[in-house]
Amino acid sequence: MENSVSYLVLIPLMPLAGAVVIGLLHMFTCRGSALPEKFYSFLALVGPVMSTLLAFKVFFHLSSMDGQARVVTQKAFTWISVGELDVSMGFLADPLSVLMLLFVTFIGTLIHVYSIGYMADDENYGKFFAYLNLFLGSMLILVLGDGPLVMFVGWEGVGLCSYLLISFYSKDRANVLAGNKAFIVNRIGDMGFILGLSLLFWAIGTDGFDYLSLRDNAQSLTPAVGLAVCLLLFVGATGKSAQIPLYVWLPDAMAGPTPVSALIHAATMVTAGVYMVARFSFLYVQFPAAGTVVAWVGILTALLAAIFGMFQKDIKKILAYSTVSQLGYMFAGVGVAAYSAGIFHVFTHAFFKALLFLGAGSVIYALHHQQDIWKMGGLKTKMPITYWTMLIGCLALAGCPLLSGFFSKDEILYMALATGHPGIWLVGVIVAAMTAYYTFRMFFLVFHGQARDEEAFAHAHEPPKVMTVPLIVLAIGAALAGYLNLPGIFGGDMEVSHWLSPSLVEHHGEGSHGLELLAVAASIVAFAIGIVIAYRKYGHGAEEPEYRGFASFASNLFYVDQLYHKLLVRPYKGLGVSIRRRLDPYGADLHVKLLVVLYRSLGRIFTFFQVGYVRVYAIYMVIGLSLMSLFLSQTLN
């Protein structure tokens, strides 16, 4: 590749170096006198800020190039060299990865800033920023990797950081278990991912295992193998991006600090699955059946998560289910081969969901770690900045016309129609109404009506500037990000889609002006219905209802966790225990025990000779030497 640059590797390297420095400093100082927090804050910001600047540099570099040739690469070093195969630690910046790069670094930096306020006075302040930097570095490796293997390094890296940060408040056992759950569920997905990659390598990977070579060789895949590869890779995506059946870890992941939920479990890491499917668009386009599976799993996840979201009472869990639901939309988008629409939703979602989580963080911070929306209320006057920014975030999430979420979600739904998936479109519209409903249910309960907990309300106050400024910046992003990709009927030119087109292989379906109008109208109606119902039920204050029937069933999450526990966890655990009890004593243990018996009896024989008297040892020596002399004289003659 002729367009080689030398600074790509620095983008992930800066936060990684930050993580190492902060981590070591924290390790050596946490027992004695801790370093001042300002010192850590400064160190923690260096990496993300540098990465952001470099990301813009790459962006401007690519913009100055010719449309189809917008690719720059860098090979840092040869990583694996086996026989004919050379896998290098290579980085690739093309329009797709640069779009991801821009919002990951930008939002990552904002959330670092916010964390300075949110995590203040935490005893593990340094550790938190070490992990957060490590996460950002891993995410950038994932995005910038030039092949599936380098991506996999980042993929596992972000999984590790997710685990570490979910269990960050490790004194509480529930948090540790939540971290374990996230990690184990992700391992299941990763197994599918590894199998998919192995199969892909076996089929077409031997001529080079980077995206560009794979893209050139993708034509030679047989249908069966290709379909299997696509589905296995998607299993990996369901793990990382919390889709059916592996979505169960994401709501529990809310045990981590709120900035972590915003950065990892809303804006960046969980969208890695969508990014991966878009990366492999050249495969999925060849096998539309796989795409259909992806789309249906996505939209059904969206529906399920929206149902759960309507009956939750923990503000972060509501947002978590809305994330799962929006991720479902993204998969519906990439599933119907509208990759640019899916990625654009990733982009806008990163802004408004990070905003919502940070806003929720402000509320939680103000109310001293109260997360139950039935104990909030009336915060509008107390926290005006949080109120207005949250309002923008909620409107964007609910799909209010002219805000970012509306344009990106609408594009996905329209593409579902245009590519001939009316079923997906219909479910999507219903979910849109539900989204508007549960978003504003939360919003009204938190900010409107009467304060339900007078004492907490009295102490509530706006958080410091270091937290509100990121909120305002993100609110501007959440409001305006949609205008980057205005469709034709709003007088735009789909700039983001055009920008992405060299990286993606997609077909645009049989769209028409009428169809597009229908999609837009349906989305607006769905939004209006959802918000009106929410306003009538919760706009003027409401008391916590007693859930019965279906509502009770849904507020208990359809008992999916219990079902998994009964069907999978317990049998698996039982299997382990019974192997330990029934098989091990005759298997591994038996060998070890036999060896012990052997050595012990040998030892008994030899202790017989160890009488302890020097004279006897002298006799042994004489006998031994005599025998040796005898033996030598026999053999020499």
Add this chain to the structure above:
Amino acid sequence: MIGDYLVLSVVLFCIGILGVVSRRNVFTIFMSIELMLNAANLAFLAFSRLHETMDGHVLAMMVMAVAAAEAALALAVVILLHKHKGNLDSNAFSLLKG
């Protein structure tokens, strides 16, 4: 001619071994070891004469030097042993019994 010297050497050596093995007094054992060393020296000198070289003499001198050094050490050990147990019976020192 050489045979006589060698026989004497072997006899001395065997006396030394017998002394080490049969006597219980640490001091006697030590003297028996010296006897064995001198038996070896005698054999060296006899062979040296036979081959008409000085190699055997050199080795014999070295053995004597080493024996002298060893004697100094061993006597110190003997004194310590006596301090430890109050007698010099080698059977009293049997802590290494398996």
